[in-house]
Amino acid sequence: MNPSIIGQMAVSGALMGLVYALIAYGFQLTYATSKSINFGQGELVMVSAFFSLTLMNLGLPYWAMIPGGLLFGALMGLAVERAGVRLALEQKSEGWILLTIILGLFFFSAAENLWGRDDRPFPTPISADPIHVLGVDVTRLELSVAVGVLAIMGAIELFKRRTLLGKAFEAVSADRDAAELMGISATRTVMLSYALSGAVAALAGILVSPITTVGPTMASALILKAFSVAVVAGLDSGFGVVLIGMFLGALESLASFYLGSGWREAPGLLLLILALAVRPTGVFGKAAIRKV
Amino acid sequence: MLQVEDLHAGYGASEVLTGTTLAVKQGALVALIGANGAGKTTTMRAISGGLKPSRGRVLLDGKEVQGLDASRIARLGLAHAPEGRKVFGPLSVEDNLLLGAYAHLPRFFGFRARARADLDRVYDLFPRLRDRTKQAAGTLSGGEQQMLAIGRALMARPKVMLLDEPSMGLAPVIVQEVFRTIRRLKEEGITLLLVEQFAKSALEVADYAYVMERGRIAVEGTPAELSRDERVIAAYLG
Numbered sequence: 001m002n003p004s005i006i007g008q009m010a011v012s013g014a015l016m017g018l019v020y021a022l023i024a025y026g027f028q029l030t031y032a033t034s035k036s037i038n039f040g041q042g043e044l045v046m047v048s049a050f051f052s053l054t055l056m057n058l059g060l061p062y063w064a065m066i067p068g069g070l071l072f073g074a075l076m077g078l079a080v081e082r083a084g085v086r087l088a089l090e091q092k093s094e095g096w097i098l099l100t101i102i103l104g105l106f107f108f109s110a111a112e113n114l115w116g117r118d119d120r121p122f123p124t125p126i127s128a129d130p131i132h133v134l135g136v137d138v139t140r141l142e143l144s145v146a147v148g149v150l151a152i153m154g155a156i157e158l159f160k161r162r163t164l165l166g167k168a169f170e171a172v173s174a175d176r177d178a179a180e181l182m183g184i185s186a187t188r189t190v191m192l193s194y195a196l197s198g199a200v201a202a203l204a205g206i207l208v209s210p211i212t213t214v215g216p217t218m219a220s221a222l223i224l225k226a227f228s229v230a231v232v233a234g235l236d237s238g239f240g241v242v243l244i245g246m247f248l249g250a251l252e253s254l255a256s257f258y259l260g261s262g263w264r265e266a267p268g269l270l271l272l273i274l275a276l277a278v279r280p281t282g283v284f285g286k287a288a289i290r291k292v
Numbered sequence: 293m294l295q296v297e298d299l300h301a302g303y304g305a306s307e308v309l310t311g312t313t314l315a316v317k318q319g320a321l322v323a324l325i326g327a328n329g330a331g332k333t334t335t336m337r338a339i340s341g342g343l344k345p346s347r348g349r350v351l352l353d354g355k356e357v358q359g360l361d362a363s364r365i366a367r368l369g370l371a372h373a374p375e376g377r378k379v380f381g382p383l384s385v386e387d388n389l390l391l392g393a394y395a396h397l398p399r400f401f402g403f404r405a406r407a408r409a410d411l412d413r414v415y416d417l418f419p420r421l422r423d424r425t426k427q428a429a430g431t432l433s434g435g436e437q438q439m440l441a442i443g444r445a446l447m448a449r450p451k452v453m454l455l456d457e458p459s460m461g462l463a464p465v466i467v468q469e470v471f472r473t474i475r476r477l478k479e480e481g482i483t484l485l486l487v488e489q490f491a492k493s494a495l496e497v498a499d500y501a502y503v504m505e506r507g508r509i510a511v512e513g514t515p516a517e518l519s520r521d522e523r524v525i526a527a528y529l530g
Contacts, residue, residue, distance in 0.1 A: 164390060165399040171380050171391050177342060178378035183366035183395035183448070286382075 008136045009257050010250040015142040017249020018149040019208045023226035024233065024241040025153055026200040031235045032173040033186075033193040034089055036096045038080050040104020041201055042223030047107050048073040048198075049205030049214045050115045053122055062125050069206050070199045076107075077198020081191055089190070111216045119215035126210070141210055148207045150242070156196060157238065169193065221265070225252075228268040232275040234282020244271075244283065293318040293483050294339070294370075294452045299348035299358075301338040308334040310507040311348070316452060321474070321484045323494040323515075325528060326504030332487045333375050335504070336456045339485075340372035341365040353451050367395040371450035375457045375487075377441040381430025385421055388429050388440055389414055392447030407447070414443040417476065435466035442473060446482075453477070456487045471497060491528040495519060503528065 023045065027037045038044065052069035056062065084099035126144045130137035160166035171179040172189040180186055205219070212218055229248055233240035248268055256264035275282065294316040302308040308331045316322045324332050337343040339350050341362035350358040357365045366372070371392075380388050390397065390407055397403040415422035418439040424432065429440055438458055445453050455474070459467040471493050477484060478497065488494035495501055495515040503511040503524055511524055518524045 163400045164394065164397055164403040167383065167387050167391055168394060168399075170383055170387075174380040174382050175378055177362070178374065178380065179391070180342070180362035181340060181366055181372045181374060181378075182391050182444070183363050184391070185361065185363040187361075 004135060005257075006254065009253045011136045011138060012142060013250040013253025014246035015138065015146055015249065016208075016211075016253070017225075017229075017245040017247065018146055018242065019204055019222065019245075020225040020229045020248060021241040021245025022149045022153070022200060022204045022207070023222060024230035024245060025156075026197040026204070027226070027230045028235055028237070028241065029156070029197040029200065030085075030190070030193045033169060034085065034190045036085050036089060037100075037230075037235075038077075038084070038104075038194070038197065039097060039100040040080065040084075040102075040107060041197070041226070042219035043104040043107035043111070044073060044076050044080070044198055044201040045205040045208075045219040045222065046214075046216060047076065047111050048202035049122065049209045049218065050111055052202070052206050053120065053209070053214050054115075056123060062123070066203075066206060069202045073198040073200070073202025073205075074195040075198070077194040077196070077201070078191060079103075080198070081194035085190070085194070086187070108216055115216075117216060119213040119218070122209035122214050124210040128210075145207045145211070148203060152200060152203055153239070153242070156200075165192075224265075225268045228272040232271050232283060234285025236286055237282055237284035240282070240284025293353055294485065295349075295351040296335070296339060297349045297351070299335065299338055299345050299350065301334060301343050301345040301348075303343075307346070308507050309338060309345075312504070312508055314502050314509060314512075316483055316485050318483055319481045320499045321478045321486060321497060323491075323498035323501040324485060324487045324504060325489075325491040325494055325501060326510075327527070328489075330504040331507040332504055333456055334507075336372065336374070336454050336485075336487060340370055340454060342372075342374075366448070369448075369451035370454070371445035371448040371452070372454040373441045373445040373456065373458065375460065377434075377437045379429040379432070379437050379440050379444070381428065383429055384426050385429055385432070385440060386411070386425040388444050389421075389447050392444035393449075395448060410447050410449070414446055417446070417473065418443055435462050435469065438462065438466075438470060439473070442477075446477075450482075452483045452485065454485050454487075457489060458486075459488065459490055459493075467493070495529075 023041060026041055031037050048069055051072045052065050055065040055068050080100060080103055084103045085096045088095035088099060127140045130139050160169055168184045169189055171184060172186050176186045225248060229241050229245045233244040248271060251267040252264050255267050296312060296314045299309050299312040300307060312335050326332055338345045341360055345358050349356055352368055352370055357368060389411055390403060393407050393410060397406055420436060421439055421443060458470045474497055486494060495518060498515055501515055501518055502509045511521060519529060
């Protein structure tokens with residue numbers, strides 16, 4: 001085994017793993033406020049990518065498209081909350097599971113009808129020529145994924161810790177009824193978390209599309225990995241998803257190189273099963289600190 | 293300041309409150325006492341919006357608030373320190389207090405500076421909280437959590453404060469401290485509705501009291517009147 005090849009494989013895999021981490025982070029955002037997640041999050045990634053592509057086809061430059069794409073993702077997140085989650089939560093039912101899956105299927109069919117079934121290239125001004133860093137080759141495109149993922153996660157985490165609205169987010173997450181007694185509207189907080197989660201999904205789509213192309217099925221593999229990452233790291237682990245995402249990405253890339261590309265999906269599933277068996281709260285999940 | 297008229301509320305098909313009527317004047321400390329299951333906490337929850345009343349009216353400063361969301365009622369000036377304290381365990385003591393003032397602080401930046409005077413007032417009242425500003429609220433002792441819950445309610449600068457079972461589960465020494473605090477709040481002119489199991493201590497601090505039985509007010513009067521009432525003595529003060 002050539003160590004430089006291992007390093008190369010691990011690094012490009014880890015950079016892709018950051019996309020899993022970002023989608024997993026989107027799950028965390030809504031889970032924190034409402035203990036619900038959007039099972040159609042992958043379709044949100046996909047329709048947002050298609051929408052962003054359309055914006056560029058209409059003549060918008062890449063950098064001007066990004067805010068538009070994020071806004072679209074946020075609006076789709078709000079739509080999912082309104083149509084699939086709110087009523088179920090009000091009735092304390094688990095109906096959101098089925099409803100968000102159905103909304104995902106709906107987004108999928110809508111995308112097939114609007115944009116067709118073919119995979120399309122997603123143009124980007126960021127160069128795909130490799131540059132040499134510390135003995136491995138990475139492309140600016142791969143680095144842009146890392147920068148984008150860490151920037152949006154950093155910004156949202158700062159918002160949660162430094163602003164009063166962000167603290168209200170955590171209050172709803174800790175005790176919804178008590179937060180209401182402080183004058184914090186739990187419904188609005190959940191809406192905000194779905195909007196943020198949608199924007200995060202849109203960014204994931206914009207970052208990954210130049211590498212994978214855009215198509216109705218582009219997110220189906222991504223979303224499975226994101227689930228694994230979210231569960232393995234823990235649904236309340238914050239930046240834990242970054243480490244697990246990079247780890248899984250690296251592992252996958254090594255598995256497909258050494259064992260054959262058919263083994264690419266194996267590490268994610270193995271990690272998931274292992275985590276559920278050994279540590280269901282996740283590697284970085286916190287057991288609640290509470291004294292009565 | 294707070295008026296409750298013929299309030300009916302319950303959980304599902306079972307009606308717990310069957311026509312509760314009470315009033316709290318501005319600056320008064322009113323106690324609500326009664327046996328377990330009489331409906332004291334349900335009354336509090338129906339006032340603050342955690343539970344939607346099926347009938348009756350709740351007037352806060354003359355304005356009807358029954359049926360509104362709890363967050364809306366809180367923004368109109370009602371602070372409820374709930375049974376079991378319900379502090380935000382993973383958040384720091386100071387964050388808990390800041391969230392108490394959520395209704396009148398800026399949402400993004402500069403909220404800490406704007407809350408400074410109110411924070412200092414709470415820390416002066418509860419010096420032990422000042423030593424623990426950065427500590428996670430969930431790791432405080434029960435007594436400290438109760439202080440925090442009261443402080444958090446004070447941060448809202450409420451028109452009316454509801455205090456539900458502040459002495460629950462606390463050691464006798466701490467219970468005394470809680471009642472000293474309640475007396476301080478009263479001296480500061482805060483309008484208070486207090487639910488208490490320790491009827492005797494509650495009547496010592498209250499200006500007026502209601503005794504609840506099976507979902508409605510059975511007896512009411514000043515503490516002096518109630519402590520002469522034979523039924524009240526037999527049931528709650530004996």
